[in-house]
Amino acid sequence: MGTATGKQGVELLVVHAAELVTCRAPGGRARGEALDRLEVIRDGALAIRGERIVAVGPTAELAAHYTASTVLDATGRLVSPGFVDAHTHLVHAGSRHDEWQDLVRERPVAGIDAGIRRTLRATRAASSAELRSRALADLDVMLRHGATTVEAKSGYGLDHETELRMLSVAAALDHPVEVVPTYLGAHVLPPEYADDRAGYVDLVISLLPAARRYAAYCDIACDPISFTAAECEQIAAAAVEHGFRLRVHADQTGDASGTALAVRFGASSTDHLDEATPDAIAALAGSDTVGVLFPGVTLHMLETVPGSARPPLRSNRPAWARRLVDSGATLALSTDYNPGTSPTPSMQTVMQLAARLYRLSYAEIWHMCTINAAAALDRSAEIGSLEPGKRADVVIWSVPEHGVVIHRFGANLVDTVIVRGQTTVQGRAARAGGDGRQT
Ligand code: NIG
Numbered sequence: 313m314g315t316a317t318g319k320q321g322v323e324l325l326v327v328h329a330a331e332l333v334t335c336r337a338p339g340g341r342a343r344g345e346a347l348d349r350l351e352v353i354r355d356g357a358l359a360i361r362g363e364r365i366v367a368v369g370p371t372a373e374l375a376a377h378y379t380a381s382t383v384l385d386a387t388g389r390l391v392s393p394g395f396v397d398a399h400t401h402l403v404h405a406g407s408r409h410d411e412w413q414d415l416v417r418e419r420p421v422a423g424i425d426a427g428i429r430r431t432l433r434a435t436r437a438a439s440s441a442e443l444r445s446r447a448l449a450d451l452d453v454m455l456r457h458g459a460t461t462v463e464a465k466s467g468y469g470l471d472h473e474t475e476l477r478m479l480s481v482a483a484a485l486d487h488p489v490e491v492v493p494t495y496l497g498a499h500v501l502p503p504e505y506a507d508d509r510a511g512y513v514d515l516v517i518s519l520l521p522a523a524r525r526y527a528a529y530c531d532i533a534c535d536p537i538s539f540t541a542a543e544c545e546q547i548a549a550a551a552v553e554h555g556f557r558l559r560v561h562a563d564q565t566g567d568a569s570g571t572a573l574a575v576r577f578g579a580s581s582t583d584h585l586d587e588a589t590p591d592a593i594a595a596l597a598g599s600d601t602v603g604v605l606f607p608g609v610t611l612h613m614l615e616t617v618p619g620s621a622r623p624p625l626r627s628n629r630p631a632w633a634r635r636l637v638d639s640g641a642t643l644a645l646s647t648d649y650n651p652g653t654s655p656t657p658s659m660q661t662v663m664q665l666a667a668r669l670y671r672l673s674y675a676e677i678w679h680m681c682t683i684n685a686a687a688a689l690d691r692s693a694e695i696g697s698l699e700p701g702k703r704a705d706v707v708i709w710s711v712p713e714h715g716v717v718i719h720r721f722g723a724n725l726v727d728t729v730i731v732r733g734q735t736t737v738q739g740r741a742a743r744a745g746g747d748g749r750q751t
């Protein structure tokens with residue numbers, strides 16, 4: 313589309329970003345030394361045509377080549393890719409704030425599996441309309457906090473009817489955020505099958521064909537509170553036969569060989585890893601499976617508090633996280649948004665906690681919430697970085713530098729969100745040039 317000026321016409325130009333972080337990485341994943349090397353363009357610009365990014369670079373360069381019907385002045389603002397939240401339990405009903413107060417007050421508490429069964433009762437009792445309206449409201453919050461792609465699991469139905477209902481709700485959410493449904497029939501054993509583990513594994517497998525209509529992913533919880541490696545192996549093999557890609561809730565409350573299972577099956581991700589053994593971490597490092605970590609769970613379950621009713625699974629979280637990073641594995645961060653172990657829907661909060669609890673660097677955290685999280689959903693060729701050809705999912709921030717987003721905490725610093733080239737959250741940057749930004 314040439315113009316009289318010889319410039320290419322595009323629909324949207326974002327110019328004069330104090331910093332533009334592309335978050336791109338060789339091969340669509342940042343691992344090893346690349347994890348700590350973030351590409352930052354000062355006085356950066358972005359050209360968008362339709363749903364796609366056509367150019368990224370210094371403002372002087374893009375202004376010479378492109379002209380646009382809409383120009384957003386991002387002076388004094390950071391521009392970044394939208395976040396990818398690769399692990400959530402978005403669709404659910406009820407709240408578990410009451411039992412959490414017992415944890416806080418160091419009173420006796422039931423296990424995570426008992427909590428999941430409580431949410432199961434609330435979710436079974438909820439109508440599809442109730443599940444849908446709550447999920448949509450949560451997606452609004454996630455979007456306003458900078459997420460533009462969100463994975464959403466079933467796993468609070470654990471019967472034929474409710475599992476499929478959760479998936480049909482997740483698959484049909486009409487929202488600017490892209491939702492990626494995952495079938496998590498193998499979350500915990502439901503009460504009706506307390507004495508029939510094999511029967512429940514058979515049920516999970518029998519639902520695979522119907523679940524595949526809504527979901528391309530099957531998640532399996534390989535954990536002492538959930539399913540054994542042998543049970544998971546049976547489900548994983550059947551899921552692969554039905555054309556699913558795999559994800560694993562692995563080794564959260566103890567070593568159940570979940571990470572090793574994920575690597576063996578070429579899973580897209582293995583998530584939690586709290587109790588993954590050194591051998592399992594080495595296997596992960598030699599694979600393309602993405603390890604997903606949840607600082608929201610670490611904080612919310614009070615694992616950091618000495619003498620808490622639930623003592624730390626790992627006595628030294630920074631050393632645990634550094635061992636994972638140094639192994640060379642591909643790692644991502646996610647909310648694990650759910651009413652029990654991590655009731656935060658905010659990827660910004662996750663970033664802020666990852667620095668404080670895991671001592672990760674700004675560059676590491678940005679990659680882990682964008683390009684590596686996209687890799688965990690097998691979408692790093694499409695989303696997760698600002699590069700020509702990719703979907704134009706972009707956040708314009710009220711602060712000028714990427715480190716400020718992590719250094720601050722407790723306030724939403726997103727100004728404007730562009731999804732597929734459309735301004736979807738209209739902040740000050742999208743309304744008029746300039747005011748409201750911070751320097
Ligand atoms: O943290 N094994 C599953 N663990 C879930 C807990 C969800 C909940 O407490 O409702 C998780 O991912």
Ligand code: FE
Binds near residue numbers: 399400648
């Ligand atoms: Fe989870």
